[in-house]
Amino acid sequence: MFKTVFAKQFTIYFVIQLFSYILLAVALVYVFNSFFMSQQSQAMQESARRIAEIYYDGFTERRTPEEVNRLLDIERFILTEYQGSSLIILSPGLSIFDVSPDMEQHVQSIIDLFETFDFEALERGERVVTWSSMDGIFSEQVLKVGHPVIIDGYLMCAVFVSSSMPDMERSAHEMITITIICLMIAGSLSFMLVFLLSRTMTRPILEMSKTATMISAGDFEKRIDYEAVDEIGQLAKSLNDMAESLHRQEISRRLFIENVSHDLRSPLTSIRGFLQAILDGTIPPEKHEHYLNVIREETERLSKLTHDIIDLEKMNSPEITLNRTRFDINGLIRRIVVMFEETARNKRLAVSLVFADESYIVFADQEKISRVVYNLLDNAVKFAQEGGNVEVATGKKDKKVMVSVKDDGKGIPPDLQKQVFERFFKVDTSRGDDRKGSGLGLSIVSAFLRAHNEIAALRSEEGVGSVFSFELPLAPKEKEKG
Numbered sequence: 001m002f003k004t005v006f007a008k009q010f011t012i013y014f015v016i017q018l019f020s021y022i023l024l025a026v027a028l029v030y031v032f033n034s035f036f037m038s039q040q041s042q043a044m045q046e047s048a049r050r051i052a053e054i055y056y057d058g059f060t061e062r063r064t065p066e067e068v069n070r071l072l073d074i075e076r077f078i079l080t081e082y083q084g085s086s087l088i089i090l091s092p093g094l095s096i097f098d099v100s101p102d103m104e105q106h107v108q109s110i111i112d113l114f115e116t117f118d119f120e121a122l123e124r125g126e127r128v129v130t131w132s133s134m135d136g137i138f139s140e141q142v143l144k145v146g147h148p149v150i151i152d153g154y155l156m157c158a159v160f161v162s163s164s165m166p167d168m169e170r171s172a173h174e175m176i177t178i179t180i181i182c183l184m185i186a187g188s189l190s191f192m193l194v195f196l197l198s199r200t201m202t203r204p205i206l207e208m209s210k211t212a213t214m215i216s217a218g219d220f221e222k223r224i225d226y227e228a229v230d231e232i233g234q235l236a237k238s239l240n241d242m243a244e245s246l247h248r249q250e251i252s253r254r255l256f257i258e259n260v261s262h263d264l265r266s267p268l269t270s271i272r273g274f275l276q277a278i279l280d281g282t283i284p285p286e287k288h289e290h291y292l293n294v295i296r297e298e299t300e301r302l303s304k305l306t307h308d309i310i311d312l313e314k315m316n317s318p319e320i321t322l323n324r325t326r327f328d329i330n331g332l333i334r335r336i337v338v339m340f341e342e343t344a345r346n347k348r349l350a351v352s353l354v355f356a357d358e359s360y361i362v363f364a365d366q367e368k369i370s371r372v373v374y375n376l377l378d379n380a381v382k383f384a385q386e387g388g389n390v391e392v393a394t395g396k397k398d399k400k401v402m403v404s405v406k407d408d409g410k411g412i413p414p415d416l417q418k419q420v421f422e423r424f425f426k427v428d429t430s431r432g433d434d435r436k437g438s439g440l441g442l443s444i445v446s447a448f449l450r451a452h453n454e455i456a457a458l459r460s461e462e463g464v465g466s467v468f469s470f471e472l473p474l475a476p477k478e479k480e481k482g
C-alpha cells in the first residue's frame with residue numbers, strides 16, 4: 001500500500017492528528033454545551049429565587065411597595081439584558097401578577113398553557129426545573145425554572161423564569177466556533193510540521209539507500225554525509241564503516257593478487273628458463289646438478305607459497321575456528337626441528353633445544369601452533385648466519401608456557417619490527433636469504449596466535465640476532481580416572 005517510508009510515516013502522523021483533533025473538538029463541544037447549560041440553569045434558578053423572595057417580602061410587608069418595585073425592576077433588567085430569559089409570575093388560580101415585556105403579547109397563551117400545569121410540587125415548596133415546549137409562546141424547547149412563594153403554608157404565586165434553547169446555544173456555539181477555528185489553524189500548522197519532519201527523517205534514508213546501492217556496485221569510496229547522533233546517524237556511520245572495511249578489503253585483495261601472481265610467476269619463469277637451458281644444452285652437463293638444485297629450491301618456494309595462500313584463506317574467514325586439544329609443545333617442537341635438519345646441516349647451523357621441563361601440555365590448536373613454530377623456525381634458519389646458532393626454548397611462566405625461537409642473524413631494524421607482521425612485508429626483497437619467502441609467514445603466525453588470544457613478541461638487534469616468542473596456556477591437569 002505504502003511505497004515509501006515517507007508516505008507511511010506521514011499517513012500515520014496525519015491520521016493520529018486528525019483523530020486527536022476530532023476527539024478534542026467533540027469533547028470541547030460537549031463540555032462547552034453542558035457548561036453553558038448548567039451556568040444558565042443556575043443563573044435562572046438564582047433569579048427566580050431572588051424574585052420569589054422579593055414577592056414574599058412584599059406580601060408579608062417586610063418591604064414597602066416602592067422598594068419591591070425597585071428591586072423587581074433590577075431583577076427584570078438582569079433577566080432580559082444578561083440572561084435573555086423571560087419572566088412569568090402567576091397564582092395557582094392563573095391570575096397573572098407580572099410578565100416580562102416580551103411575554104406581554106402572549107398573556108392568553110400563558111393562561112392556556114398553565115391550565116394543565118401541575119402546581120403540586122410548587123405547593124409543597126419545591127423548586128421545579130423542566131425542559132419543555134411552550135407552544136404558542138416559543139417554537140423551540142425551553143428551560144423553565146419555577147420557584148414558589150409560600151405564605152402561611154399556601155402557594156401565593158409562582159415565579160417562572162424561562163429561556164429558549166437557541167439563545168443558550170448561541171453563546172456556547174460562539175465559543176465552539178472559536179475553538180474549532182483555533183484547532184484548524186493548529187491542525188494545518190502541525191500538518192505542515194509533520195510533512196517537513198517526515199521529509200527530514202526520510203531524506204537521509206533515501207540517500208543511504210542510494211549510497212548503499214553504489215557501494216554494492218563497487219564504488220567503495222562513496223560515503224554518507226549524515227552526522228547526527230540519532231539512530232539514523234548510527235546507521236549512516238555503520239554503513240560508512242562497512243564501506244571503509246570493504247574498501248580496505250578490496251585494496252588488500254588487489255595487493256594480494258598482484259603479489260601472488262608476481263610470486264608465482266618469478267619461480268616458474270626461472271624453472272622454465274633453467275630447464276630449457278639444460279634441454280637445449282646451453283648449460284653444460286657438469287653444471288646440471290647446480291641448476292637442478294636451483295630448480296628444486298624454486299619448487300620449494302612455490303610449495304611454501306601455496307601453503308601460505310591456503311593459510312591466508314583460513315585467516316580471511318571471519319573467525320578462525322580453533323580445534324583445541326591437549327598436546328605436548330616440546331614434542332611438537334622436536335618433530336618440526338627434524339624437518340629443518342638438512343637445511344641446518346647445509347648452513348652448518350647449531351640448532352639447540354632448551355626445555356626447562358621435559359614436557360609442557362598445552363591446550364591449543366595443534367595444527368595451527370605447528371604452523372606458527374614452523375614459520376618462526378623457517379625464518380630463524382633462513383636468517384641465521386652461516387655456521388651460526390638457532391635456539392628453540394620453552395619454559396613455564398605463571399600458568400602459561402613461553403616458547404621462543406632465537407637466531408644470530410642480521411636482526412631487524414627497530415622501525416621495521418612492527419611491519420614484519422604485516423602481509424607480504426619483506427625487509428629486503430633483494431636479499432638472497434629472503435628470496436624464497438612470500439612475506440606471509442609472520443602475518444600467519446600473528447593471526448593464528450591472535451585466534452588463541454595470544455600475541456607474537458619480537459626482540460631484535462641489528463647485527464646480533466632476533467628472538468620471536470609467544471605464550472600458550474598450559475592445559476589444566478586431567479582428573480584421575482576411576
Ligand code: ADP
Nearest residue numbers: 379383420425426427437438439440441442466
Ligand atoms: P616470509 O614468509 O617471506 O619469511 P615473513 O612474514 O615470515 O615472510 O617475514 C617477513 C620479513 O621479516 C622477512 O622477509 C624478513 O625480512 C623479516 N624477518 C622475519 N624473520 C626474521 C629473522 N628471524 N631475522 C631477520 N629478519 C626476519
